[in-house]
Amino acid sequence: MNATxxxxxxxxxxxxxxxxxxxxxxxxLLVLHFWEDEAFNLTVPxxxxxxxxxxxxxxxSGSTLTPFDPxxxxxxxxxxxxxxxIGIGLxxxxxxxxxxxxxxxxLLVGLWVLGRRIAGRWAALLAxxxxxxxxxxxxxxxxxxxxxxxxEIPAAALLVWALVVLPRRAWLAGLLVGLAVQAKxxxxxxxxxxxxxxxxxxxxxxxxxxxxxxxxxxxxxVLAGTPTLVVEVAALITLGPSGFIEHLxxxxxxxxxxxxNEAPTTVFDKLSxxxxxxxxxxxxxxxxxxxxxxxxxxxxxxxxxTMDRDRLALLLAASVGLVAFLGWWATAAHTPxxxxxxxxxxxxxxxxxxxxxxxxxxxxxxxxxxDAPRATRALPGxxxxxxxxxxxxxxxxxxxxxQHGVIGxxxxxxxxxxxxxxxxxxxxxxxxxxADPEWLAAEPWGSAVxxxxxxxxxxxxxDAEAMRDVTRLGFACAEEPLAQSGPFIICPAP
Numbered sequence: 001m002n003a004t005x006x007x008x009x010x011x012x013x014x015x016x017x018x019x020x021x022x023x024x025x026x027x028x029l030l031v032l033h034f035w036e037d038e039a040f041n042l043t044v045p046x047x048x049x050x051x052x053x054x055x056x057x058x059x060x061s062g063s064t065l066t067p068f069d070p071x072x073x074x075x076x077x078x079x080x081x082x083x084x085x086i087g088i089g090l091x092x093x094x095x096x097x098x099x100x101x102x103x104x105x106x107l108l109v110g111l112w113v114l115g116r117r118i119a120g121r122w123a124a125l126l127a128x129x130x131x132x133x134x135x136x137x138x139x140x141x142x143x144x145x146x147x148x149x150x151x152e153i154p155a156a157a158l159l160v161w162a163l164v165v166l167p168r169r170a171w172l173a174g175l176l177v178g179l180a181v182q183a184k185x186x187x188x189x190x191x192x193x194x195x196x197x198x199x200x201x202x203x204x205x206x207x208x209x210x211x212x213x214x215x216x217x218x219x220x221x222v223l224a225g226t227p228t229l230v231v232e233v234a235a236l237i238t239l240g241p242s243g244f245i246e247h248l249x250x251x252x253x254x255x256x257x258x259x260x261n262e263a264p265t266t267v268f269d270k271l272s273x274x275x276x277x278x279x280x281x282x283x284x285x286x287x288x289x290x291x292x293x294x295x296x297x298x299x300x301x302x303x304x305x306t307m308d309r310d311r312l313a314l315l316l317a318a319s320v321g322l323v324a325f326l327g328w329w330a331t332a333a334h335t336p337x338x339x340x341x342x343x344x345x346x347x348x349x350x351x352x353x354x355x356x357x358x359x360x361x362x363x364x365x366x367x368x369x370x371d372a373p374r375a376t377r378a379l380p381g382x383x384x385x386x387x388x389x390x391x392x393x394x395x396x397x398x399x400x401x402x403q404h405g406v407i408g409x410x411x412x413x414x415x416x417x418x419x420x421x422x423x424x425x426x427x428x429x430x431x432x433x434x435a436d437p438e439w440l441a442a443e444p445w446g447s448a449v450x451x452x453x454x455x456x457x458x459x460x461x462x463d464a465e466a467m468r469d470v471t472r473l474g475f476a477c478a479e480e481p482l483a484q485s486g487p488f489i490i491c492p493a494p
Contacts, residue, residue, distance in 0.1 A: 010121060017129055024132065025104070028145025029097050033415050037141070038149040039450035041074045042096050043459065045083035053238060054079075059442070059449065061250075063460030063467050068235040070250040074151035076231055077158070077183035078103075082149065093417065093454065097147040103154035103183075104146035107131065110160035111351045118311060118352070119359035126358055130351040134343070135277050141338040151184035152340055156347035158183060159190050163317060163352070166197055167310045174220025178227040180344070185255070187344055189328055191224070193321030200313035256334070265337055270330040277339045292357040299360035302367075311359070318352035321345055423485040424454045427473075430483035431490050440490070441467035443474030451488055469493045 043057040047065070054076070058066030072079075078099055085095035108128045115124030136143035136152075146153055158180035166173040177194060180187035195217065202213040236244045278285050300307070300315070325345025335341055440455065442448040443462035452459040452473050460467040462474070470493055471482065477491040484490070 010125065013125055017125065017132065020132055021108070024145055025101060025147065028147035029094065029101055031416050031418070032144045032148075033447075034093050034417050034420055034450045034454070035142075035144070035148075036446055036449035038096075039453040039459070041072060041079060041149045042082070042092060042453055044069075044072055044079045045086055045096060046092060046453075048079075048083045049087050054234065057458045057460065059445070059459050059461050063441070063464035065458070067238050068231075068247055070247065070254045073185055073254075074149070075182040075184065077179045077227070078149070078151050078154050096149045100149060100151075100153050101147040103157040107153060107157035107160055107347060110157065110164050111355075113164050114160065114314065114352055115355040115358075118314065118355040119362055123355035123358035127351040127355040130354045131347050133279050134346055134350075135279050136339055136343055138277065138339065141336070141340050143340055143343060150340075152343045153347060155180040155184035155187040155344040159187060159321070159344065159348040160352075162190075162194065163197070163314060163348075166194065166317075167201055167313065170198060170201075170216060170220045171223055174223035175226065177220075178224040181224070182227045182231060184344055186325075186341065189324045189345060190321050190348070192324055193317040193349070194220070196320045197313040197317035200316050201309055203309075264333040265335065266333070267330045269337060271326075273337045274326065274330075274339060274342070292354065292360075295360035295364065296353070296356050299363045303363050314352060315356055318349040318356070321349040322353065325349070419486075420450065420454065423488055424451060426485035427451070427483045427488060427490060428455060430485075439467070439470050441470045441472045443472045443491075448473045448475070448488065 040056065040059055043059075044054060047053070047055045047057070052065060053067055055065050055067045056069035056072050058064045058069055060071040061069055081099045082096040085098055086092050088095075090098070108131070111127040111131070112124045115121075115127035118127075137145075142148075143150055143152055158176045162173040162176035162180070165176070173194065177187070177190060180190065198217050198220070199209070199213045202209055202216060204212055232244075235247055239247055275282055275285050296315070322345055325342040329335060329342040339346075438458055439460055440452040440457040441460045441462040441464070442452055445461055449459050455473075460470060462472055472491045472493065474489060474491065475487050477489045478494075479492055482490040482492060
């Protein structure tokens with residue numbers, strides 16, 4: 001296969017990946033339903049801009065204004081930039097969604113950089129294709145797309161850039177890991193991956209190597225904890241000592257419970273769910289995983305003595321990181337079958353491992369003819385294999401975007417952001433908001449929540465004590481409704 005054909009294949013595959021990303025991004029930003037977790041997160045930037053501090057509406061914490069709400073697991077690394085964009089005059093939903101979308105772009109750029117370092121442009125292309133193939137849209141707790149106002153994709157992007165800078169600027173890598181934790185708390189699971197990588201990057205052997213690695217790690221570790229320290233000091237100042245202690249207890253309870261009252265799950269349940277969470281058939285996922293793992297292990301065993309330290313550190317970090325996220329999620333029986341939980345690790349580390357399959361193919365192919373120039377030995381087979389893999393992933397994803405459209409929501413409601421805006425406008429036009437213009441109670445938790453936030457009111461839950469005498473927005477009304485649009489009804493307080 002000559003250079004012209006290889007170049008043509010590469011740019012054709014790149015064009016498919018780019019087009020699929022643009023389609024997914026625009027759909028996520030402008031079309032997909034603004035759902036309840038996004039809306040609940042959005043209450044923090046809106047309250048901050050209203051002078052109420054870093055405070056949620058507390059819909060899951062008693063339906064009162066709740067500073068540093070432990071139920072808001074998407075953190076300041078996402079919500080503060082969202083407040084900044086809304087503060088300069090952007091529409092709240094679009095302005096907020098632009099933040100995770102920008103993190104998605106950073107994620108792809110970081111994966112491209114890592115892929116190039118690992119094995120050249122084909123590895124980079126495969127690395128940026130993997131996030132597109134990961135299907136996180138399953139109900140009831142999806143990541144619909146890269147613009148959802150959630151912390152998982154931002155956390156993954158920050159972890160990837162921590163890998164990018166780690167070999168030369170370990171201190172900056174530590175800070176980026178700390179910011180990832182403040183995008184999504186579960187990013188803490190990445191710490192073992194970076195500890196192993198720092199050890200691999202440290203020259204020497206035996207006890208001296210361990211000592212040197214520990215000496216090199218103290219500053220990154222301090223900086224990794226700095227963003228969380230800053231946030232918790234702000235919480236202490238805001239809440240006072242007794243409130244802060246209760247705040248820490250609430251965080252501990254939330255982490256232990258997973259925030260849900262779901263039936264216990266098994267390792268088999270979780271791994272089956274994960275294998276099925278792709279825009280390609282299950283058999284293709286299994287074959288790709290088995291072949292990729294076999295290639296990497298074989299190449300590592302045969303070339304471990306000649307593998308450079310930077311590549312080894314990346315491989316170890318990606319392997320340990322992916323195992324940490326999937327292993328914790330699979331064995332945590334209290335967490336539900338939501339692929340959102342391990343998704344930061346999947347988005348950050350699995351594409352790096354995919355890039356290493358190209359590296360493995362290169363070094364194993366090179367063994368066939370040691371007298372030929374390296375480029376001649378490696379590229380023909382790698383170009384064909386990588387282009388086919390990329391085409392499969394990108395084509396399947398693009399087809400999934402077209403066929404999948406927008407996800408369903410429960411309870412039944414309008415399924416697109418434009419339709420939601422129409423309903424909000426109709427409700428606002430009809431509603432004589434003299435009862436209580438500040439708060440509305442959602443009945444039940446679900447798609448009523450984003451409607452309330454988009455109406456500009458604080459959102460509570462109908463069964464909270466604080467919402468006893470508050471006007472409600474839901475799907476049924478025992479009395480004459482105050483306003484109605486489609487399935488949504490504003491009812492007088494009971």
